[in-house]
Amino acid sequence: MLPSLVIVFREVFEAGLIIGIVMAVTSGVAGRGRWVAGGVAAGVFGACVVALFTRGLSQLFGGSGQELFNACILGFAVLMLGCHNVWMARHGRELAAEMRAAGEAVAAGSKSLAALAAVVTIAVLREGSEVVLFLYGVAAAEGGASIGMLIGGAIGLILGSLVCLLTYMGLVAIPTRYLFGITSTLIALLAAGMAAQAIAFLQQADIFTAFDQTVWDTSWILSDESWLGRALHTLIGYVDQPTAMQLIVYAATLAAITLLMKLFAVPAAQRPHAA
């Protein structure tokens, strides 16, 4: 029971942080419940498919199929998060200011919703495929799904969902006028972390090998394996032993998103106050 509980909780916890942020970012946008639920459902389906084909996937591209797949879906998530922030830089304030009648703002809102639903799908797919693969193995080893495994998995799922709920409630408790700035920052950091993780997969696949030396080691302060380390890894891309290329990609992603947000933002004169 305990191994299933720990693994399920850990993966749901990681996906739950991202879902919680997405729920907070889209709060007040019409139809977001359906989009997020659809994103989760697509992620669960995708997780089962990926888990089923793990062996085949690993053997693709000279044994680096798994790395390439992870790098691609993470790259796509980075793009979606970046687009969301850029669209919202222009229309977020109108949405937040309850001026949803403005047609352009509504269009940007639903585009963003689709982008964020895709991010939810990718988060659930990545974490979920590990859960499916692990539980399938446990069930196979025990000659069928045992009651202990199912109870452990269910408790893990409930606790993980609680993290999602707490993330959401913590964020929406922030006053509206700060919420936009805080969620934009969170989304940008999330994107930078995912970009750095994508590049790590390309390094692991031996595709991208430049600047691969470890720059520092903070594992003695905060290990990647600790709960806080895991949470920060998911949220802001914390790694205790980053390579130079990971740091470069992280900084470049943050810089690119910040720059694009500034470029596409509504001219300062039309805004009540600057971001």
Next chain:
Amino acid sequence: MSIFVLAAGAARADEPVMISLTIKDHQFEPAEVHAPAGKPIALSVKNLGAIASEFESDALHVEKVIAPGGEAVVHVRPLAPGRYNFFDDFHHATQGFLVVP
């Protein structure tokens, strides 16, 4: 008891040093492998257990899910001398070391 695998010194500078290990009964076999410094390494990990493993190492920057009965090759860039830990992220008691003298 750990078995030491001494990598062939004949490998060229850019040719990865191949090291094979297996996971069985939640143990790496061998639990400690050796590799020369300054050479790329290819770790071939075979999961002989019934449950999926996630071969992971923060120090080596690798993370790879290995299905039961599956085999994965992870590429490690040239290393400085040291003792590098790796583990099964699905079963943390399963620990091993890559030692670079």
